[in-house]
Amino acid sequence: MADGLSRTGQIATPGLRRRRGAPARELARWGAGALGIVVLVGIWELYKLLGPADGLVLFGNRVLPRTSDLAMPHSWDMLARLLEPVTRADGARPLWLEVAVAATLTLGIAAAGWLTGLVVGVGLALVMQRWKLAEWGLLPWIILSQTIPLIAFAPVVRSWGSRIEIGAFEWQDWMSVALIASYLAFFPIAVGALKGLQSPDTIHVELMKTYAAGWWKTLVRLRLPAAVPYLLPALRLGAANAVIGAVVAEVSTGLQGGIGRILIQYAGQASGDPSKAWGPIFGAIVLGLVAAGSIALLGAMLGRYRRVEISG
Numbered sequence: 001m002a003d004g005l006s007r008t009g010q011i012a013t014p015g016l017r018r019r020r021g022a023p024a025r026e027l028a029r030w031g032a033g034a035l036g037i038v039v040l041v042g043i044w045e046l047y048k049l050l051g052p053a054d055g056l057v058l059f060g061n062r063v064l065p066r067t068s069d070l071a072m073p074h075s076w077d078m079l080a081r082l083l084e085p086v087t088r089a090d091g092a093r094p095l096w097l098e099v100a101v102a103a104t105l106t107l108g109i110a111a112a113g114w115l116t117g118l119v120v121g122v123g124l125a126l127v128m129q130r131w132k133l134a135e136w137g138l139l140p141w142i143i144l145s146q147t148i149p150l151i152a153f154a155p156v157v158r159s160w161g162s163r164i165e166i167g168a169f170e171w172q173d174w175m176s177v178a179l180i181a182s183y184l185a186f187f188p189i190a191v192g193a194l195k196g197l198q199s200p201d202t203i204h205v206e207l208m209k210t211y212a213a214g215w216w217k218t219l220v221r222l223r224l225p226a227a228v229p230y231l232l233p234a235l236r237l238g239a240a241n242a243v244i245g246a247v248v249a250e251v252s253t254g255l256q257g258g259i260g261r262i263l264i265q266y267a268g269q270a271s272g273d274p275s276k277a278w279g280p281i282f283g284a285i286v287l288g289l290v291a292a293g294s295i296a297l298l299g300a301m302l303g304r305y306r307r308v309e310i311s312g
C-alpha cells in the first residue's frame with residue numbers, strides 16, 4: 001500500500017497521524033515518569049538494605065549517607081507520616097495539609113516573582129534585539145548577575161525593602177521574597193527570548209522589509225511567533241528558578257508560613273521525627289512540578305506556533 005494512504009484508500013494527512021499518535025506519546029511520557037519514581041524508590045530502599053550503616057567516608061568527607069532510620073527513613077514510613085497529624089495536640093492538621101497550605105503560599109509568591117521576571121526578561125530581550133549596542137552592553141551584566149550568592153543577597157533585599165514607604169504603600173516581607181524569585185526567573189527568560197527573537201532567517205526578515213513592514217510589525221508578525229519554541233523552555237526554567245528562589249528567600253528572610261520556613265523548622269525536629277522532615281521536601285518537589293506543568297498548559301495554547309518536524 002502506498003505511503004500516505006489509509007486502508008480505506010483515503011489520504012492520511014501528517015496532521016491526522018500526529019493527532020492519532022499524541023495519546024500514545026502522552027501515555028508513554030507519563031509511564032516514563034512513573035517508572036522513574038519507582039526506580040528512585042527502589043534505589044533508596046536497596047541502598048538502605050545493603051549500604052554501610054555509617055555511610056562511606058573518603059578523605060574525611062562523607063560521600064554516601066548513613067542507612068539508619070534516623071538518616072534514611074523507609075519510603076513507606078515517609079508516606080504514612082504525611083497522613084498523621086503534625087503534632088500530638090488536639091485538632092492538629094495532618095502533615096500533608098500543613099505542607100499543602102505552606103506550598104500554596106510559596107506558589108503564589110513564586111508566581112508573582114515569575115510574572116515580574118517575565119516582564120523584565122522579555123523587556124530586556126526586546127531592547128537587546130532592537131539595538132545591537134544594548135546587547136553588547138547588557139548581556140554580560142545579565143550573565144554576571146547570576147553569580148551573586150542568593151543566600152547573601154536575600155537579607156539585603158529585605159533590608160532595602162523595609163525602608164520603602166510611598167504614601168499609604170508599605171513594603172511587605174513577601175514582596176522581598178517575590179523580588180528574589182524574579183531575580184532568578186528573569187535570566188533564562190531574557191536569554192531564551194533574545195535567542196528566539198533573533199531566530200528568523202535573514203530571508204524572512206528581508207521579505208518583511210520588502211513589504212515596508214517596520215520594526216513593530218516585523219516583531220508581531222515574524223519575530224514573536226518564531227520565538228515561541230525558544231521561549232517556552234525558558235519560561236519553564238524560569239518557573240522552576242522562581243520556586244527555588246522563593247524557597248531559599250523564605251529561609252533567608254525568615255518569612256513565616258511558606259514551605260521554606262517549615263522545611264527548616266521540621267528539619268530541626270528530625271532527630272525525634274525523621275519522617276516528618278521529608279514532608280516539606282515532597283511539597284517542594286510537587287511545587288516545582290506544578291510550576292512546570294503550568295507552563296506546559298501555556299505551551300498547549302500556543303501549539304500553533306511550535307515548530308515540529310514532520311517526517312515524510
